[in-house]
Amino acid sequence: MNLTRADDGPSPGLNCGRRNSSSSVGFCRKCAVQTRAFCAALDDAALAQLEQLHTICDLADEENLFTEGDPAAAFFTVLKGALRLSKSLPDGRRQITGFALPGEFIGLAAEQLYVHNADALTDVSLCRFSILDLERIGEEFPKMNSRLLAMTNSSLSLAQDHMLLLGRMNALEKTANFLCGLIDRAAAADQPTDPLALPMCRADIADYLGLTIETVSRTFTRLKVDKIISLPEHNRVRVNDTAALLRLAEG
Amino acid sequence: MNLTRADDGPSPGLNCGRRNSSSSVGFCRKCAVQTRAFCAALDDAALAQLEQLHTICDLADEENLFTEGDPAAAFFTVLKGALRLSKSLPDGRRQITGFALPGEFIGLAAEQLYVHNADALTDVSLCRFSILDLERIGEEFPKMNSRLLAMTNSSLSLAQDHMLLLGRMNALEKTANFLCGLIDRAAAADQPTDPLALPMCRADIADYLGLTIETVSRTFTRLKVDKIISLPEHNRVRVNDTAALLRLAEG
DNA sequence: CGGCCTATTGAATTTCTTCAAATAGTGTGG
DNA sequence: CCACACTATTTGAAGAAATTCAATAGGCCG
Missing domain, CATH: 2.60.120.10 (Jelly Rolls)
Known part of the structure; x- marks a missing residue:
């Protein structure tokens, strides 16, 4: 045929x-x-x-x-x-x-x-x-x-x-989970993960995590203050403490 | 074969x-x-x-x-x-x-x-x-x-x-949506909908909607006070104002 | 350099949760 | 059939988390 x-x-x-x-x-x-x-x-x-x-x-x-x-x-x-x-x-x-x-x-x-x-x-x-x-x-x-x-x-x-994330995680856990997921997918696609690219804006992240842009921003700041990540640019993340991030991401 | x-x-x-x-x-x-x-x-x-x-x-x-x-x-x-x-x-x-x-x-x-x-x-x-x-x-x-x-x-x-429900709806909308969904499925299965049976307990409803049992209970009470539903038994709901319930359920 | 958009930060408010207690329902043994 | 115990549900008050509203800072482009 x-x-x-x-x-x-x-x-x-x-x-x-x-x-x-x-x-x-x-x-x-x-x-x-x-x-x-x-x-x-x-x-x-x-x-x-x-x-x-x-x-x-x-x-x-x-x-x-x-x-x-x-x-x-x-x-x-x-x-x-x-x-x-x-x-x-x-x-x-x-x-x-x-x-x-x-x-x-x-x-x-x-x-x-x-x-x-x-x-x-x-x-x-x-x-x-x-x-x-x-x-x-x-x-x-x-x-x-x-x-x-x-x-x-x-x-x-x-x-x-x-659904588990949206229904049962707090802002910190949601954000950590989001970052871990991005890292996994970037790695799977052979893309750089150390300065991890965020292809989406804060509003997209917020609408993905069921939060507001302000809460996403504050959560990033909190992760930064806790030295778990750094933000060399708004759309680029560097993970300093992968273990801590993973711990948060698991709930 | x-x-x-x-x-x-x-x-x-x-x-x-x-x-x-x-x-x-x-x-x-x-x-x-x-x-x-x-x-x-x-x-x-x-x-x-x-x-x-x-x-x-x-x-x-x-x-x-x-x-x-x-x-x-x-x-x-x-x-x-x-x-x-x-x-x-x-x-x-x-x-x-x-x-x-x-x-x-x-x-x-x-x-x-x-x-x-x-x-x-x-x-x-x-x-x-x-x-x-x-x-x-x-x-x-x-x-x-x-x-x-x-x-x-x-x-x-x-x-x-x-996901839309969990991430973007409030307790009232979530609960109304849940009830409307149950009614639809009961109707599709040729089961009674006027006294609608709730086969699950409050804890299950809460874990389905991403709320606590207390919030679910309060929301049911609120719907009752607003005369949108009545609760002849804990596990049985009667919808008095379907239009209002649908309006809430849609967001 | 100025304007525009995005992101961050701050303060007040709201919603939902947590903790605690009371009530209603259900089942069991006497 | 009733008293009792146990569980589920409801209600209340206080607290926490996230949102809302408002203002500021940082980038980017013309």
Whole structure:
């Protein structure tokens, strides 16, 4: 069988729909995140077929990829950059439910509508698949469905960890946990951790931890005063006492 | 192909391992939750095969099904009753991440270990599958994997809603949201909603909402004083002003 | 250099928690 | 069937943590 790409109309994002796939055969095999993404389950032959279905999609800093309630036309693998996933209450209060990093996929919804907002935190590059192709992909490549399931389960587990944080940790523990999580993920992506980069602003951190920006700021200051971290720049953290930070992060 | 059941040793729970399947052919087709459970994706022939793999498992009130960190040997569909899913910090602070009701499945972990605790809230009856069979089930019945994926995505969406609640709602909104959610689920399961049953105690509600039992109690009292609800019994709620409750629940 | 945005700091206030006590409900043994 | 004990729930008062409002400091860009 030869899979052909479903045409599902225009995509969000300025640069969505570029077709790297058709111009460069073997694109997927050279993909930087291929070993971590959901397509890691596939062998070369299957990968070559899947390659026909994807498009590349670029977003600038702060650009919106999709919004809660939008028809869910596509799902994405993050190739480069980071996105912010969030939900909001009618009056504007916002909860960031997670940050999507390279290798992770976003946009799979149980129903036909996206369940949260996705916004670019940095310049972002995405690998896009039509949701119309998902069912066929699943039937053609059962391994892929298993992998999607495993990755979704892993997101669910992270979500549950985060519920514990939101419901039962204090500001200091939340912040320490956030920093430890960032360090782990930076390390996993072979990015520097000693001066750890904070790709998001205080408001994003606050909305991720269920705090206000003032409380986040005060908590950073407290960690600084206690000599557990230092802040060479607003968006850069140096951890002086990893053990102490971990102790706080565990509750 | 004929699927045979993987033997993975003893199961938790007093009455685990009863083999209804072998004694009554067509058991699955008569199952009360079959249309809602993950096996709803299967046709009769596939269902008959799957039937060979399951065992029935009963738990008494407050009994533990599995604990965070246990080897994940099996996953379950709730047939009857309700379970409490929770995670805890080392010092005992607990967050209930959800309640599992009939038709839902629990125990699927991305890694080999369970990621949370599951305890019976009432007497519970479960349909048990060995995790060893999962991979084969997925390959044999691709539709089943799609359905598992959709159901997991739906759990993930609920988890994200709950993060918004935990991080950004106040006690009144949290409680109203909790009650509205219970009403919806009771209605979906064709259970009475006017005197709505609360199968869990105040401590469980508190740990679900990220509050203390005292705050939950005070909030119930406040809703009562405002004539939005009444409490004929501690475990029974009557909603007098659904519109007001919904308004609060939305934030 | 000035303006603008983000982050930090301070003071007052609110919400929720903690600690303590009273009340209601439930089950048990006599 | 009742008294008693035990537990769950409610209520009250004091305290703590985080928020809100307000002002200041630090960066960045034109």
